[in-house]
Amino acid sequence: MSETTGVLVDAYDTLLLDLDGVVYLGKHAVPQAPEALVKARDLGVRLAFVTNNASRTPGAIAQHLSHLGIPAAPQDVVTSAQAAARLVAEHVPAGSAVLVVGGMGLRMALREHGLRPVTTALDAPAAVVQGIADNLSYGLLCEGALAVRQGAWFVAANGDTTMPTGRGEQPGNGSMSRVIATAAGVEPVVAGKPEPPLHRESMIRTRAERPLIVGDRLDTDIEGATRAGVDSLLVLTGVATPLDVLTAAPHHRPTHIAADLSGLHAPVVPVVRGSGGWTCGGWTAVWQDGELTLTGEGDPVEGLRAASAATWDAVGDGQADEGAVKAALAALGR
Known part of the structure; x- marks a missing residue:
């Protein structure tokens, strides 16, 4: 071991x-x-x-x-609301109106940076900030698109296309922000990860x-x-x-x-490269002839770590094809 x-x-x-x-x-x-x-x-x-x-x-x-x-x-x-608020505060004058296409988290974060949240393009906002919200309405998306078309700086709190929930993956802010981006012809500056x-x-x-x-x-x-x-x-x-x-x-x-x-x-079990391949715990991974082979038993995560090391070393700056790792995933029961 x-x-x-x-x-x-x-x-x-x-x-x-x-x-x-x-x-x-x-x-x-x-x-x-x-x-x-x-x-x-x-x-x-x-x-x-x-x-x-x-x-x-x-x-x-x-x-x-x-x-x-x-x-x-x-x-x-x-x-990401706090990150977006700081970003906007560094780019627009103090006290500026900012149209919020999102929820209370964004509104509070903007206020903490001395900015004034608004809900209509008629207020001539200096920026539009969009974040996910359960009650996001078509009308508010329209106001955001109008303001961006009129020159407001467009910031998205994050660009996640989906978000995990107890019912599965649902549309995230990245998906919703495409409405304004498409309607206004302007891509948002993204504050959130990555x-x-x-x-x-x-x-x-x-x-x-x-x-x-x-x-x-x-x-x-x-x-x-x-x-x-x-x-x-x-x-x-x-x-x-x-x-x-x-x-x-x-x-x-x-x-x-x-x-x-x-x-x-958990104790960190090292991944070790040897003459017979990459090993971690009870697993050994070998990349040969463009295909990954994984053998052994024990903690599946240790098997995945050995398989990842072998694969990433083999493909370098590239990416492995799904077919090349299919047999290894079967060995992990995935």
């Missing part, structure tokens, strides 16, 4: 945690998440909850987390020296970590699948992989 190198969380002072699909799914906690996060906090690790969802206020999110058994204060929450503003906001708030970005999406959480130059942990409780991992482009490849947040406290 391979030697271990301590538990994962020991190497970091701050966890920058995505919420949807990582900590909770809708109203319910992801299994193992509350216990893992309480344990991390008890060890002295700072928890910051970083979400692309701009619909709710930090206070409401903190209350939800506390209800799930994860003690959290509003200052522990960093939202773009820099949200992680910049997180770093300003936490002053982290050894952060670990934790998420369930390769195209937001993991790419954001890559662009920020910090380590990442992908948990398999949300959007990304083992197939996504094996076929990931370089900027979508996580530093660590875990089944869920309990992996923060």
